[in-house]
Amino acid sequence: KVEKSGRRETAHKLRGVISSVFRLAIVTLRAETDPTAALRGALLPAKRQSRTAIVDEKEFGALLSTLDAYTGWPTVTAAMKFQILTCARPGEVRGAMQSEFDLKRAIWHVPAERMKMRRQHDVPLSRQALQVLEDISPFSDEVGLVFPSVRSKRQQLSENAFNAALRRMGYAKDEVTSHGFRATASSILNGRGFEPDVIEAVLAHQDQNVVRRTYNRTTYWDQRVALM
16 A cells, blocks of 8 residues: 555565564564565565755855854754764764764774664764764763754654754755765765775765675775775
8 A cells, every 4th residue: 555655665664664573573483474575576666866965065165154153953963064074874873872982093883773784884083073072972861872852862863853954054955955965975075086986985885786795895994084
């Protein structure tokens, strides 16, 4: 029914959630099979939408200046800056925990369970990113969230927090979205001549070539540190 309504991505997510419930049921001896297994590959592919993004450096610089002057809730502003400085996905930033950071070595260890590809991703932190973490530390909560919600220090920022802030700053949804920050990074970094493989490593993208992905275990760490 969900697929027929046109919400293909929701249908895939729904199948995945139900499957995870049944897999847990199987290992705890409450069920014998996962009935969603038959739907693997049967659902229509999700419609991919390009993320709205600013790719001109001067225009993006203007956005950063507007963000600096924004007077919204501090954790929202800090989280958006941190996302831009780390090229991470919005959800990875919103769920960031203090325990994931090695500040002495300037590394953010994003655990596999919070990554899209379900692999741990280590992010080298620039001095600007470290400064954001230092400035926002008084707002961190008791359970360890780095960028807690406005409503409660025990809750993450809402999924729409970044885009809502962009709208308050005067940017329309057809101009820029927080998911588009990664496209901005990719466009600007490619334009500046950085190695495409290094940029892909920064963005934690999985190589589409299965054979190459199997044998290429390079993380390009030194190049990524220099890029950041």
